[in-house]
Structure formats: C-alpha cells, structure tokens
C-alpha cells in the first residue's frame with residue numbers, strides 16, 4: 160500500500176514537480192511578501208493597496224494567502240474615502256463660491272433646504288447688556304417675533320460674543336443666563352473677549368454663520384447701531400445677482416501710525432508712503448455674499464487680521480474677483496453737503512444723543528439727555544455774532560421741530576459731556592465738518608476764512624505752550640498745551656489741576672456743574688491735593704489745608720533730570736510754603752514743590768517734592784484726589800432711545816431708563832486681594848474679595864499698599880485710565896452715590912454717576928521727614944480710548960524720562 164501508494168504519488172510527482180516547486184516558491188514568496196507587506200504598513204495606503212493587488216495576481220490565492228489584505232484594503236479604502244469627501248466638500252464650496260468654471264458646475268446641488276436671505280451678527284461684548292437691551296427694544300425683534308423674522312423674511316438676527324479669558328467665569332455665566340432668556344446669541348467658543356482679539360471676531364462669526372445657515376448674505380453690525388431691518392433686507396435683495404458681493408460704506412482712508420491715535424494701526428508701515436488703506440467697508444455695518452463667507456471659512460487659517468475688523472475683512476478680498484458695492488445707505492454719516500436728510504438711510508447711530516440743558520435748569524447747566532435720531536435733525540449751525548459763538552440745533556421733540564441755540568458756554572459743555580455723531584456745521588459760506596470722538600467734537604476747516612474759537616477750534620498742531628490766564632475770580636491758572644493739542648489747566652488756588660484734555664479735546668477730569676469757584680474752598684472736581692492730612696485722620700481740617708492755599712509759580716524751577724526729554728513736554732512748577740497762620744495750626748516749616756507736566760503723549764504727571772525745612776521731624780499724609788470723568792457708573796435718567804415712523808408727522812419714540820440704554824460698567828483693576836480701610840465702617844480693615852472693583856453703592860475706601868499701577872476701565876466711554884504711582888502706596892476710591900450727593904452743596908444730585916475718585920495716596924503709614932529731608936512722590940495718569948488701551952499688570956517701573964524728575968532729585972536727602 161505504502162509502495163503502491165508511493166509509486167502512485169511518484170507518478171503524480173513526476174508530472175507535478177514543476178508545479179510543486181512553483182507552489183513552494185509561491186508559498187515562500189507569499190510568506191516573504193506577507194512579511195514585507197506587513198513591515199511596510201506605515202507606507203502610503205495607495206502603495207500598500209497596489210502591493211496587495213500585485214500579490215493577489217502572483218499568488219492567485221488573494222485574500223486567503225495574505226492574511227493582512229483585508230486590513231490593508233480597509234485602511235486604504237477609508238483613507239481614499241476621506242480624501243474623496245474632503246475634495247468633494249472643497250469642490251462644492253469652490254463651486255458655490257464661483258471659483259470653478261461654469262462648465263464644471265453640475266446642475267443642481269441636491270440641496271432641498273430653503274436658503275434664507277441673510278444672517279446678521281450684532282457684534283457685542285461683556286458689559287454691554289444695556290446696549291443689547293436698547294437694540295432689543297428699538298429694532299431687534301425678540302422671542303417668537305425673532306423666529307418669525309427668520310421664517311417669514313429669511314433673516315436671522317443674533318448677537319455675537321466670545322468667551323471670557325477666564326473661561327466659565329461670571330462674565331460667561333452672565334451671557335449664558337441672558338441667552339437662556341433671550342435665545343438670541345451666537346457664542347463663539349473659540350473667541351476670547353479681549354481688545355486685541357476683536358479683529359478675529361468677525362472672521363469667526365462669518366465662519367460660524369456660513370457653517371450653520373445657508374444664506375445669501377452674511378452681515379456684521381456693531382452693537383451701537385440702529386438698523387432698519389426691512390430696509391436692510393430690501394437693499395440686500397437688490398444685490399442678489401452679484402455672486403461675490405462685498406457691500407458696505409466703502410472707504411480707504413488714512414492709516415494711523417501713532418500709538419496714541421484712536422485708530423492706530425501697528426502694521427502701518429505696510430501701507431507704503433501714502434499710508435492709505437485698501438478699499439474696505441466701514442465697520443459699523445457691512446455684508447458679504449455666501450461665496451465670500453465660504454471663502455473665509457475655507458481659508459480661515461491663512462487669512463490674517465489687522466488692528467481693526469473692517470480693515471481685516473477688506474484685506475481678505477484683495478485680488479479676488481469680488482464686487483465692492485459702495486452702498487451709501489450703509490454709511491453712518493451719509494449727510495451730503497448742505498443737506499442732512501437721512502431719508503432712506505438704513506440706520507442711525509444710537510449714540511447720536513444730544514446733551515441739552517435741562518429746561519428747568521437752564522442757568523445751572525444741568526443736563527438731561529435727549530436722544531434724537533439724525534433723521535429728525537434739520538440743521539446744526541455754528542453761528543458767529545461779534546465775539547460770541549453759538550451753536551444752533553434744530554431737532555424733533557415729540558412731534559414738533561424745535562430750534563435751540565446755545566452760547567459757547569453751553570457749547571463747551573456739549574463738547575465735554577455730549578455724545579455726538581458726525582455732523583456738519585455751516586458757517587456762512589464755509590463749511591466745517593465735524594467728527595465724533597466719543598464725547599468730543601473735533602473740527603476740521605474745509606474752507607479758509609473760518610474763525611478759530613479756542614478751545615473748540617484750536618489748531619491741534621500748535622506749538623507746545625505754557626500760558627498763564629486768569630479765571631473769572633481773578634485767580635491765575637497755568638494752561639499747559641502739548642504739540643498735539645492735549646492740555647491741562649492748573650489753578651494756583653490749591654495747586655489744583657482743574658482740567659486735563661486729550662489731543663482731541665476730550666475732558667478726562669470731572670468737574671461738578673455746581674462747583675463753587677470762589678476761594679477758599681477747593682473746586683469740586685479736578686485733582687485737589689490733600690496735605691498734610693487725609694480726611695479727618697488728624698487734628699487738622701478735612702483733607703488738610705494745602706488745597707485751600709494759594710500756591711506760587713516757580714519761574715526758575717530746577718532742570719529736568721533727563722535733558723533729552725525736555726523738548727517734548729510742557730510743565731509748570733508750583734510752590735507752597737506755610738503761612739504764619741498755617742504754622743499756628745501745623746507748626747512745621749516745609750516747602751512743597753509740585754511739578755505738573757503734560758507729556759508728548761498727553762499723560763498728566765504730578766511730581767511732588769516735600770522738604771522739611773524746620774528744626775524737628777514731622778509726619779504727613781497726602782492724596783491726589785483725582786476726580787475721573789466717567790460715562791455713567793449707574794444710570795437712571797430717561798432718554799428716547801429710538802423712534803418709528805407711524806405715518807406722516809407721526810413718530811413713536813421709545814423711552815427707557817438710561818440704565819438700559821448704555822453700558823455703564825466701570826471697574827477698577829489692580830486692587831484685587833488688597834486690604835482696605837472702609838471709611839463707611841469706622842475705618843475698619845477688610846480684604847477685597849472681588850476680581851475687580853465695580854460699583855453699586857457708596858464707596859469710600861483706602862486700599863493699602865497697592866501695586867504701582869491701577870487701571871479704571873470705562874466700557875461705555877471705551878476709555879481706560881491708568882494711574883501709575885511711585886512713593887504713594889495707597890489708593891483711595893470714592894464715590895458718594897445718591898444719598899451723599901444730595902447732601903453736598905457743590906455737587907449735583909445725579910453727578911455721582913459721572914465721576915469716580917481714584918487717588919494715589921500715602922495714608923496708612925504717614926511719611927516721616929527729619930530736618931532737611933525730602934520726599935518725592937509721583938503720579939502719572941493716562942487716558943486711552945479703545946485701540947490704544949493700556950495694559951495693566953506687569954507694567955515696568957516708570958521711565959524716569961517720561962516727565963523728568965529734578966536734577967537734584969533725592970528722596971529723603973539732607974539739605
């Protein structure tokens with residue numbers, strides 16, 4: 160059996176040797192190939208797939224012979240599938256964006272979902288709930304009406320906000336709570352709400368919107384703009400035929416290269432000698448068609464941002480086949496020369512609020528706010544008669560047109576406290592255009608022959624100057640003006656700074672409308688100096704006597720420590736020495752030298768040098784009682800926030816609490832976790848618990864041993880005050896709030912809303928000077944509007960050159 164069988168086998172083997180060898184070879188080859196293929200798993204999937212196919216062909220055994228085939232094929236298929244879908248997505252997007260030849264565009268994209276007309280994102284941020292509420296009341300439907308707007312008119316309207324830098328903190332929670340009630344937010348998780356991050360926000364909004372809604376247009380609106388939704392919808396519809404439309408109030412305009420300028424562009428040098436921007440739509444409101452939104456979404460990682468969001472958007476479309484539609488109805492200031500009719504205009508600026516004297520208090524300059532839509536304003540005129548200057552406003556009040564004329568005095572008040580939008584002022588044949596800088600108007604001369612009325616129309620390029628002028632009571636005041644036109648005014652009465660204005664003429668210090676300018680009492684406002692005692696912490700009168708005394712100008716002050724800096728700043732040195740009378744109540748002879756200085760950047764610096772020139776040591780406390788002018792610490796005034804035409808001559812005004820009208824968030828940073836003495840609780844010591852100090856009632860505290868920099872953020876005014884100090888360890892924070900305001904004769908009942916005192920001070924540990932010793936303290940204030948905002952923490956120490964110390968500077972140095 161065995162032999163037979165063997166022979167039989169042999170017989171077969173004789174026939175099949177070649178095939179056995181070949182099978183063996185193939186099996187070995189298959190095994191080696193398997194090892195080889197397995198060893199190359201890391202290779203590109205396509206290569207691997209080909210290998211397997213080749214192997215299949217050679218072995219003829221395919222799947223069963225090579226055990227990793229299935230795996231390899233599956234991997235390869237998956238990767239191919241991924242690539243294919245990515246290519247399909249990009250192709251579809253490019254096709255929709257019109258970037259693919261028409262021949263390649265398939266008929267119909269298979270989408271059955273109805274495309275809406277527009278997604279409008281209202282860009283907002285923390286601390287602006289009142290703006291949002293004003294918008295909700297004035298022009299944005301809420302609740303079911305918002306859904307109806309989407310269903311019936313195809314318009315999605317949402318506020319757009321990012322997340323707090325401290326993700327999940329109270330700021331985020333507040334927005335989430337608000338959204339739970341209103342359901343009208345797009346919260347961009349990838350966006351941090353910080354000034355420097357703002358330009359990216361529009362980009363993220365467009366990406367989010369185009370990925371969420373299929374719309375013809377995507378529009379961005381600021382949260383201080385009044386929009387007529389129907390008119391906006393109608394206007395957008397007229398541009399449906401343009402596949403890649405970029406619609407807005409087109410401009411190019413100057414690129415600002417100075418950090419102190421409001422619209423400063425750090426990349427200004429990229430714009431060549433002409434320093435003008437490429438064409439872009441003004442940021443208040445603009446719209447882009449779907450194709451462009453998709454373009455942004457696809458190219459998100461390579462699209463960079465400039466300092467301002469509108470410029471950034473314009474830059475993304477450079478060199479593309481994009482239709483720039485200059486739509487005048489999107490212009491915030493579309494008033495043509497000689498006419499200020501805004502008929503057909505899509506929106507008005509809700510900050511077009513005129514401050515007018517309250518009828519009942521015409522002479523006391525008490526103010527109330529009247530919100531006037533520029534559609535209702537017929538004309539604004541600057542009138543000149545003899546040496547008097549008047550401004551005349553014609554506006555609608557109720558259903559009637561009212562004309563009001565204000566003399567220069569009121570006019571100045573309008574300038575310092577008012578919120579103006581763009582206006583044109585006629586002066587005979589000449590025309591002055593006027594630009595809003597938050598609460599200030601700066602004039603540009605268009606024609607020659609226009610008279611200049613200081614301080615309103617002062618030449619901003621005037622040389623730096625120090626002038627001495629008399630106030631209405633005959634008291635000398637030193638007026639400092641730097642080259643850019645920033646100014647400060649210091650009275651010899653009390654050595655008190657009474658005014659500090661930016662180069663745009665914006666007043667940064669508060670002065671009460673009820674202030675009494677008659678000595679001896681200090682003026683309620685500005686920066687009174689509390690010396691040698693703070694408050695009632697001692698036997699002297701409240702806040703010591705220095706603020707009531709007459710100081711003298713030192714005509715030969717010691718030179719600046721840093722000579723090179725001298726040219727770019729203006730300063731005055733005032734001196735105070737005790738009178739016989741003073742020595743009776745405080746028997747210490749001293750010399751107090753106060754150098755008030757305005758830097759080239761417009762910062763206000765106060766350097767104090769106090770020297771003991773008596774025969775025995777003395778102690779003193781000191782505070783620079785700085786009344787900062789702020790927008791509104793808490794509001795309760797009524798104002799008209801919007802209107803609606805109900806028919807010819809019939810206008811419905813929306814009134815509401817001012818608290819709902821404007822963001823009032825004012826906060827102080829730099830005092831966190833510090834101990835403070837609470838003057839409202841018998842000077843008891845507490846520890847600050849909050850992140851930043853905000854206000855909802857009377858505050859009267861001395862924060863102890865603070866860092867050298869404290870900042871006050873005023874969101875409504877878009878202003879950051881920075882207080883930098885040396886030798887002044889403590890910080891006083893004071894706001895009298897409602898009840899105390901009413902008890903002060905030289906303070907308006909409601910004025911606590913417009914001020915906040917933040918003083919650099921040395922109080923808890925009085926300063927001791929031995930005979931001949933000298934103490935130096937220094938305070939530097941800066942006020943920057945959005946865009947040039949100061950950073951607070953980790954500030955380096957003072958640059959001693961900013962407003963030089965004295966050449967003989969020596970702290971506590973003997974005579």
Ligand SMILES: O=P(O)(O)OC[C@H]1O[C@@H](O)[C@H](O)[C@@H](O)[C@@H]1O
Pocket residue numbers: 694701702784838859860891893
């Ligand atoms: O009315 P005066 O004397 O100028 O003082 C104003 C306020 O100044 C603050 O610094 C004090 O802490 C307050 O207690 C005081 O009311």
